[in-house]
Amino acid sequence: MNIVENDYISVVSGGKVTSRSTAIDEISIATKGLKANAINILGKKLEWESGMIARAIGTTTRTLERHIESKKPLSIKISENALELARLSTIGTDYFGSVKRWNEWLSTPHTQFENKEPREVMHTIRGRELIKRIILGLEYGFNA
DSSP: OOSSSOHHHHHHHHSSTTTTHHHHHHHHHHHHEEEEEHHHHHHHHHOOOOHHHHHTOOOOOHHHHHHHHHHHOHHHHHHHHHHHHHHHHHHHHHSSSSHHHHHHHSSOOBBTTBBOOOGGGGSSSHHHHHHHHHHHHHHHHHOO
């Protein structure tokens, strides 16, 4: 991961933080709550349908719609999940070289996930940690 071409943290935060921002900056943004429309923008950039992005951050499409309509920020938990997903997607697209290849990998069953697709575990903290660990392992010469 030399150069970050797609900084999805910047996308999901509306440019308020980037992949190079401090943890404290991210905590501050998550505490205030992200805007739901930024989640939709992230989903479009990742070429994910709205249901998939909602599941990945632990919410529903209806909840996102309600927050867009009311212009209320998302909860801290959903905001943190979205920031983590954005960071993971930045790492994934950087390693795999494109959104298409990242999505193909996410849709392919792997033994490290008990022959499930990685996207099936993305909605959990441990699932995102496992995905990140495997990608970093691939980057440094391990097999996935």
